[in-house]
Amino acid sequence: MKIVDANTGQELQVGKPFRNVNGWQALIATDIGLMKGRALIKHLDPSPDAFFGPPLQPGAEIWTPLVIRYMHPSFFLQKVAFLPS
Numbered sequence: 001m002k003i004v005d006a007n008t009g010q011e012l013q014v015g016k017p018f019r020n021v022n023g024w025q026a027l028i029a030t031d032i033g034l035m036k037g038r039a040l041i042k043h044l045d046p047s048p049d050a051f052f053g054p055p056l057q058p059g060a061e062i063w064t065p066l067v068i069r070y071m072h073p074s075f076f077l078q079k080v081a082f083l084p085s
Contacts, residue, residue, distance in 0.1 A: 002078070003030065003039065003066070006040035007085035020085040028061065030081075037066040037081050 003012045007020050017026045024045040032036050041064050046056040056062075064082040 001031065003027065003081045005085055006067070006073060006082040012083065017044055022085060027083075028048070030066075032068070032081060033068065035068055038063050038066055039081075039083055040064075041083075072081060073074055 002012070005012060005018060008018075010018055011016055012027045014027050014029065015085060017024055019025075023043065026042045027060055028040040028042050030040070041062055043056045043058060043060045043062070045058055046057075048061070058078060066083060069080050069082065071078040072076050
């Protein structure tokens with residue numbers, strides 16, 4: 001199953017860092033069911049202006065809900081998870 005960053009469209013892989021509006025992050029683990037899922041995200045270098053609350057410390061790990069979608073039947077009902085950003 002693909003996991004895609006909803007903001008950049010980049011396909012994510014476990015253990016590989018990626019950059020989006022929240023700064024540099026890494027996908028650590030996933031917990032995906034039939035209709036819902038979540039991803040453990042580690043903030044490597046958080047952007048200080050990306051959050052409305054107190055700024056995150058580098059190395060903070062947060063479980064983030066994923067949006068699960070099944071693609072059109074012409075794509076063989078492929079399951080894709082989107083990471084909101």
